[in-house]
Every structure is written in structure tokens, then in C-alpha cells.
Amino acid sequence: MSSIQANGTSFEYVEYGSGETLVLVHGSNSDYRTWQAQFDTLAKQYRTLAYSRRYHYPNAEIAEGVDYAMAEQLDDLQQIIQSLNTGKVHLVGHSYGAFLCILLAIREPGLIQSLVLEEPPIVTLFISIPPKPQEILKLLLTRPRTAIAIIQFATKGLNPATKAAKQGDMESAFRIFTKAIMGEETFNNLSEERLEQGRVNNIKAELLGSGFLPVEDAAISRVQIPTLLINGAKSPAMFHRLIDRMEELLPDSKRIIIPDASHISHEDNPAAYNTAILQFIKQHQQVI
Numbered sequence: 001m002s003s004i005q006a007n008g009t010s011f012e013y014v015e016y017g018s019g020e021t022l023v024l025v026h027g028s029n030s031d032y033r034t035w036q037a038q039f040d041t042l043a044k045q046y047r048t049l050a051y052s053r054r055y056h057y058p059n060a061e062i063a064e065g066v067d068y069a070m071a072e073q074l075d076d077l078q079q080i081i082q083s084l085n086t087g088k089v090h091l092v093g094h095s096y097g098a099f100l101c102i103l104l105a106i107r108e109p110g111l112i113q114s115l116v117l118e119e120p121p122i123v124t125l126f127i128s129i130p131p132k133p134q135e136i137l138k139l140l141l142t143r144p145r146t147a148i149a150i151i152q153f154a155t156k157g158l159n160p161a162t163k164a165a166k167q168g169d170m171e172s173a174f175r176i177f178t179k180a181i182m183g184e185e186t187f188n189n190l191s192e193e194r195l196e197q198g199r200v201n202n203i204k205a206e207l208l209g210s211g212f213l214p215v216e217d218a219a220i221s222r223v224q225i226p227t228l229l230i231n232g233a234k235s236p237a238m239f240h241r242l243i244d245r246m247e248e249l250l251p252d253s254k255r256i257i258i259p260d261a262s263h264i265s266h267e268d269n270p271a272a273y274n275t276a277i278l279q280f281i282k283q284h285q286q287v288i
Contacts, residue, residue: 001058004051006079007072012058013051017043020113020285021086024050025077027095028206029178029198031056034094037270045278046090051080053097057200068209074103081111088113090281094266095119095181099212102246105227106219114284115223116277118230119239119263121181122215122246123150129211146245149238156180165207174202183234186262194267220249227253228280232261232268239263254280 003010014032016039024035031052042048054076055062062068077100081089091112093101098120105112126146127135139147157180164173178198179187190198227250229243247255256276261268 004080004083006083007076009054009076010059011051011054011076011080013049014039015047015049016040017046017048019046020090021084022046022048022090022092022281023081023084024048025091025093025097025101026050026053026056027093027097028181028203029174029201030094031058031197031201033197034264034267038266038274041270041274042278046281047086049084053077055203055205057197062203062205066205068203068205070100070103070210070213074100074107074213077101077104078108078111088286090114090116090284092116092277093118093120095121095263102220102223103213103215105223105225106215109223109225112225113286114281115225115227116230116280117227117246118265119232119235119243120246121212121239122242123238124212124214125217125220125242125245126150128214143241143245145237146241149236149241153180153236153238162207165204170202170204171199173204173207174199177207181236182263183236186234186264186268217249220246221251223250224252226280226284228277229253229255230265230273230276231255231257232263232265233257233259234262234268235265236263 001012001014003012022042026034032050035050039048052059054073091101098117099122101115102117102120105115126139157177161173161177229247231240231243247253258265258269258272266273
């Protein structure tokens with residue numbers, strides 16, 4: 001494991017292979033280890049780098065009273081890529097990490113050769129955080145399936161997990177939130193090792209902080225980067241509805257559904273996941 005300095009802090013990362021650079025960006029309750037099943041396969045063809053995001057294991061923990069800010073996480077990702085000095089990268093993100101990746105594609109498209117987005121929770125395409133009543137009403141009238149899926153996720157997952165975090169019960173917050181994003185079956189089948197990774201990255205400030213940045217349809221529509229959108233076949237409905245909208249907006253996108261997989265499809269079915277992203281990235285390698 002090595003470290004890299006960016007945006008005023010140090011980030012731990014692992015790197016394998018050689019060739020065009022591929023950067024892996026993990027989601028919540030995770031760190032670089034979530035990509036273990038990708039390293040060997042991807043490194044056969046690409047320089048593959050996975051870093052642990054700010055405040056995630058084994059980086060320095062967040063201090064009391066500090067905001068877990070998406071804007072800062074986005075700046076981190078941009079500066080890490082720029083510090084590599086390798087030109088455009090193939091950027092692969094999962095969940096919160098995928099949200100960061102699409103935001104970077106909007107801000108600095110010249111850094112990215114191709115983009116793989118695995119279920120970004122991009123709810124701010126539809127509502128503010130916290131949502132305004134008129135936004136929920138409009139969404140119910142215009143995209144009822146999306147509205148119902150977001151409401152169900154909030155009422156069964158995000159809201160009770162946030163309540164538990166406010167009360168200092170981080171174990172309950174972890175279990176509630178993880179079951180909501182993965183589904184009961186996937187959560188119950190997690191290994192002790194994976195549960196430990198989730199708990200050590202169960203960051204109270206993330207649940208209680210400033211949350212997701214806003215994003216507009218028009219901004220997504222301007223992204224010309226070839227993009228692969230990924231859903232897990234067993235993922236909660238909200239993630240399918242969010243990808244529905246991204247597929248409508250992105251001008252150069254392809255969508256796949258990973259069988260026998262939920263929200264962590266890169267862990268649940270790595271063979272199918274790795275095959276899909278390698279085929280996609282190969283089609284969009286740099287022309288020398």
C-alpha cells in the first residue's frame with residue numbers, strides 16, 4: 001500500500017498492473033478493499049488504482065464537528081487524478097463514488113476517457129436534500145415509480161438510520177442503512193470480513209452531514225464521455241429508477257444489469273461485472 005498527497009491530506013491506495021490508467025472509487029461503508037475481486041483481472045490490461053476516500057480506512061478518521069462534505073470529496077478525486085500525470089483515465093465508481101465520478105465528468109470532462117457508474121444514488125436529480133413537499137408532489141405526478149422508490153428508501157432506510165446515528169447508536173444505523181441499500185438477503189449473506197469493512201467505515205458525520213450536491217438534468221445531458229451504467233438485478237428499486245433517468249439523459253451511454261447481484265454487484269458477481277467493464281473500456285481506449 002502507498003500514499004498520495006492531494007487536497008491537503010494523505011490518501012492510502014493500492015496499484016497494480018500497467019497500461020492505460022483505471023481509477024476505482026468506492027462507495028459508503030467501504031474502502032479500497034471493496035475492489036479486491038477486480039484487481040487481478042483488471043491489472044492484466046490496465047494500470048489499476050484504488051484509493052480509500054477521505055476519512056475511510058486506513059486514512060485519518062474524521063474529527064468531531066467536521067462536515068463529511070461531498071464538495072471536498074469531489075475536489076479530492078479531481079486532484080488525485082491530476083497528480084497521476086497520466087492524461088485521461090478510465091473512471092469506475094460505485095454508489096457514492098459513482099456520484100462523485102459523474103460530478104467530475106460534469107466539471108472536468110477532459111480528465112476522463114471512459115466512465116463506469118455502478119448505481120450512483122443521484123436523488124438530487126429529482127429532489128433537494130431535505131426535500132421540499134412540492135418537489136415530492138411534482139415527482140409523484142411526473143415519475144410516480146421513482147417517487148415511490150425514493151420515499152420507500154427514505155422511510156425504511158435513510159430516515160431511521162439517521163435517527164439512530166443522532167442517538168449515537170451506530171450499529172443500528174449501520175444495519176438499517178446497509179439493509180436498505182443492499183436488501184435483506186444480501187445483507188444477511190455478508191461475510192464477517194465484509195461486515196467489518198462496513199463497520200469501520202460507518203461514519204456518523206456522513207449520515208448527519210451536508211449530504212449530496214445538487215445536480216441538474218442539463219448538466220448530465222452535456223456529458224459526452226462514453227458511459228457504462230450498471231445495476232444489480234436484485235438491487236432496491238430506487239437504484240433502477242435513478243439509472244432509468246441517467247440513461248435517458250446521457251447522450252453516449254450503455255446500460256447493463258448484473259445477474260445474481262444487488263447494490264454491490266462488483267462483489268456479488270465479480271466475474272460478470274469484470275467482463276462487462278473490460279469489454280466496455282476496451283471499446284473506448286485512447287487512440288495513439
